[in-house]
Amino acid sequence: MQDQEKIIQMFDQIAPSYDRLNRILSFGIDKSWRKYACELLIQKYINSKITIADVACGTGDMIKYWQDTAYNFGANIAKIIGIDPSEKMLEIAKKKHKNAVFIQSYASNTKLDEESCDIVSISYGLRNIVNRQEALNEFNRILKIGGYAVILEFTQRQKKGFIAKIRDFYLGKILPKIGGFISKNPSAYEYLPSSIENFVSKETLREELLLAGFEVEILKSFSFDISTLFVARKVKFTDQI
Numbered sequence: 001m002q003d004q005e006k007i008i009q010m011f012d013q014i015a016p017s018y019d020r021l022n023r024i025l026s027f028g029i030d031k032s033w034r035k036y037a038c039e040l041l042i043q044k045y046i047n048s049k050i051t052i053a054d055v056a057c058g059t060g061d062m063i064k065y066w067q068d069t070a071y072n073f074g075a076n077i078a079k080i081i082g083i084d085p086s087e088k089m090l091e092i093a094k095k096k097h098k099n100a101v102f103i104q105s106y107a108s109n110t111k112l113d114e115e116s117c118d119i120v121s122i123s124y125g126l127r128n129i130v131n132r133q134e135a136l137n138e139f140n141r142i143l144k145i146g147g148y149a150v151i152l153e154f155t156q157r158q159k160k161g162f163i164a165k166i167r168d169f170y171l172g173k174i175l176p177k178i179g180g181f182i183s184k185n186p187s188a189y190e191y192l193p194s195s196i197e198n199f200v201s202k203e204t205l206r207e208e209l210l211l212a213g214f215e216v217e218i219l220k221s222f223s224f225d226i227s228t229l230f231v232a233r234k235v236k237f238t239d240q241i
Contacts, residue, residue: 056125060093
């Protein structure tokens, strides 16, 4: 599935069960990954008022982690913006977060002003963007110089070892069956494991970030290489590359 509109339609269809399925299918481990990423970045801005854009925000999971982390650390989020092309996902996000701003738009065209954000985050949505390099260039455009792109994603995994076999069996065989049963949309949960399998490696994504004017400061894998965190600082404008 490489048609962007078809991917958006799929997320519209699974929106009502999306949050519940995420918790079940990840065993809740994704909470710790998100929390780690938010704490890492918020500590850089303790004495500043910041603007955060969460791209491919879905139902607003990451927005909650940014807000909770800022509160716990005494940081000040002046504005937080959720951006997603899925109307149904945004309907749920808006009900959960009354004090956030939401924009229905693509990652490659966020409709935000140049250099208007301190942090741009995207969690488990980058592999669903067909024009990925355009999206990374857009992150550069809306970030202030020195600002950060925070990416959590399922990158290509190492194939060796017993743990890798268990992981791949779960993603390839178990996850589609559970997800399809609960969501009543089997094709969506067949697409999700294949999107992980067909996504780029850590090294390739690092190169794409470099091409978009970023310097990767942190690259960290979680839980047997299932999830990867990229923290990339904007060091150049795309028109300088």
